[in-house]
Amino acid sequence: MTRNVLIIGLGLIGGSLALALQKAPETKVYGYDLSEKTRELAKTLNIVHEVVEDVEEAAKKADFIIFGTPVNATLQWMDELKNWSLKKNAIISDTGSTKGLIMEKALELREKGLTFIGGHPMAGSHKSGITAAKPYLFENAYYILTPFDDEDGNKIIALKELLKYTLAKIVKINAEEHDHMTAVVSHFPHIVAASLVHQLDEENKKFPMTSMLAAGGFRDITRIASSNPMIWRDITLQNRKELIGQMDAWIEEMQRVKKILMENDDESIEEYFKKAKDVRDALPITTGAFYSTYDLYVDIPDYPGVISEITGYLAEENISITNIRVVETREDVFGILVISFQTEKDREKAMNCIRTHTNFEMHVS
Numbered sequence: 522m523t524r525n526v527l528i529i530g531l532g533l534i535g536g537s538l539a540l541a542l543q544k545a546p547e548t549k550v551y552g553y554d555l556s557e558k559t560r561e562l563a564k565t566l567n568i569v570h571e572v573v574e575d576v577e578e579a580a581k582k583a584d585f586i587i588f589g590t591p592v593n594a595t596l597q598w599m600d601e602l603k604n605w606s607l608k609k610n611a612i613i614s615d616t617g618s619t620k621g622l623i624m625e626k627a628l629e630l631r632e633k634g635l636t637f638i639g640g641h642p643m644a645g646s647h648k649s650g651i652t653a654a655k656p657y658l659f660e661n662a663y664y665i666l667t668p669f670d671d672e673d674g675n676k677i678i679a680l681k682e683l684l685k686y687t688l689a690k691i692v693k694i695n696a697e698e699h700d701h702m703t704a705v706v707s708h709f710p711h712i713v714a715a716s717l718v719h720q721l722d723e724e725n726k727k728f729p730m731t732s733m734l735a736a737g738g739f740r741d742i743t744r745i746a747s748s749n750p751m752i753w754r755d756i757t758l759q760n761r762k763e764l765i766g767q768m769d770a771w772i773e774e775m776q777r778v779k780k781i782l783m784e785n786d787d788e789s790i791e792e793y794f795k796k797a798k799d800v801r802d803a804l805p806i807t808t809g810a811f812y813s814t815y816d817l818y819v820d821i822p823d824y825p826g827v828i829s830e831i832t833g834y835l836a837e838e839n840i841s842i843t844n845i846r847v848v849e850t851r852e853d854v855f856g857i858l859v860i861s862f863q864t865e866k867d868r869e870k871a872m873n874c875i876r877t878h879t880n881f882e883m884h885v886s
């Protein structure tokens with residue numbers, strides 16, 4: 522029997538989910554987005570099997586309804602949907618970065634006999650919109666579910682059975698703990714990244730060369746400041762209680778570092794960096810446990826066309842890349858081309874491919 526999945530909100534996350542779920546057997550993926558342009562693109566890019574114009578009509582036929590909308594829009598949709606007559610066994614879920622207010626709203630759905638299981642794939646990027654959607658975005662990432670403690674186990678199994686086509690690792694966490702932990706590793710870092718960019722902007726008014734000197738480190742730590750501001754407005758306001766707590770801890774930590782600097786204490790400042798390095802180096806980030814890309818460093822000679830030559834070889838073998846950049850090119854040295862891949866397997870295939878065609882040195886991080 523065909524299962525009907527309706528995805529509301531077809532941007533980076535909803536679009537990627539739709540592409541992944543199109544791989545599930547006997548599954549028809551319907552999609553809706555508020556933006557007419559996105560609905561058009563969803564058709565032309567085959568993001569869903571069918572784009573719908575009437576959400577309520579499509580929802581009535583759906584076995585699964587999943588929101589890929591900004592978290593405040595998700596709350597608004599949930600308010601509407603609780604008054605619709607849906608299929609008896611329909612499962613409603615979302616992909617939002619916050620879970621507390623959404624699970625509170627889910628209680629109202631539950632009172633109407635509807636099943637809501639919160640969801641949050643812990644993968645994404647600073648890019649947004651349907652054109653950034655990719656079928657393998659969630660591969661190897663954690664996909665958090667936040668069901669009510671006493672949720673029907675069969676409903677959770679049914680949702681997991683569908684989501685397994687994302688190739689993500691599905692885990693269960695309660696909503697409160699979810700919002701605390703994601704504040705630490707995701708939401709607060711977005712505020713820090715944005716604040717560093719604001720600080721640069723101010724400094725640049727006085728010293729206009731500053732932004733030109735912003736090198737790799739500044740770029741790495743501020744990449745997420747290029748995320749969709751509307752998405753982050755909603756996330757930070759919904760999780761503001763946790764964020765204020767993180768901010769207090771951060772201010773305290775900054776006072777501690779400031780004191781070390783004021784005291785000119787070389788031992789303490791070295792220890793400060795050493796401890797951070799040890800903790801950072803032991804993080805599971807590079808093994809794909811949280812969010813990862815697999816980088817390949819290729820030493821390339823500095824001649825015109827060398828980058829398109831390499832990407833051409835990869836394209837011939839259908840190896841998809843997620844990012845590409847040159848980290849060093851001076852006339853007297855080789856440049857280093859950093860190519861990022863979504864999976865370790867893609868990186869391995871790429872290494873073999875480049876090895877077949879060139880004698881360029883390669884290494885992985």
Ligand SMILES: NC(=O)C1=CN([C@@H]2O[C@H](COP(=O)(O)OP(=O)(O)OC[C@H]3O[C@@H](n4cnc5c(N)ncnc54)[C@H](O)[C@@H]3O)[C@@H](O)[C@H]2O)C=CC1
Binds near residue numbers: 553
């Ligand atoms: N960006 C990321 O890396 C991640 C985002 N998330 C969550 O996924 C959800 C979607 O985020 P993205 O895909 O990144 O954003 P996005 O901006 O790429 O996509 C959001 C889509 O929702 C549509 N939309 C907005 N309001 C709507 C409404 N009322 N009804 C229907 N469609 C509406 C927009 O037109 C857009 O196509 C958010 O809740 C976010 O917190 C979760 C994991 C990662």
Ligand SMILES: O=C(O)C(=O)Cc1ccc(O)cc1
Binds near residue numbers: 644645707
């Ligand atoms: O760009 C990045 O690295 C992210 O921060 C991705 C991300 C954004 C929001 C989430 O809720 C989860 C992951």
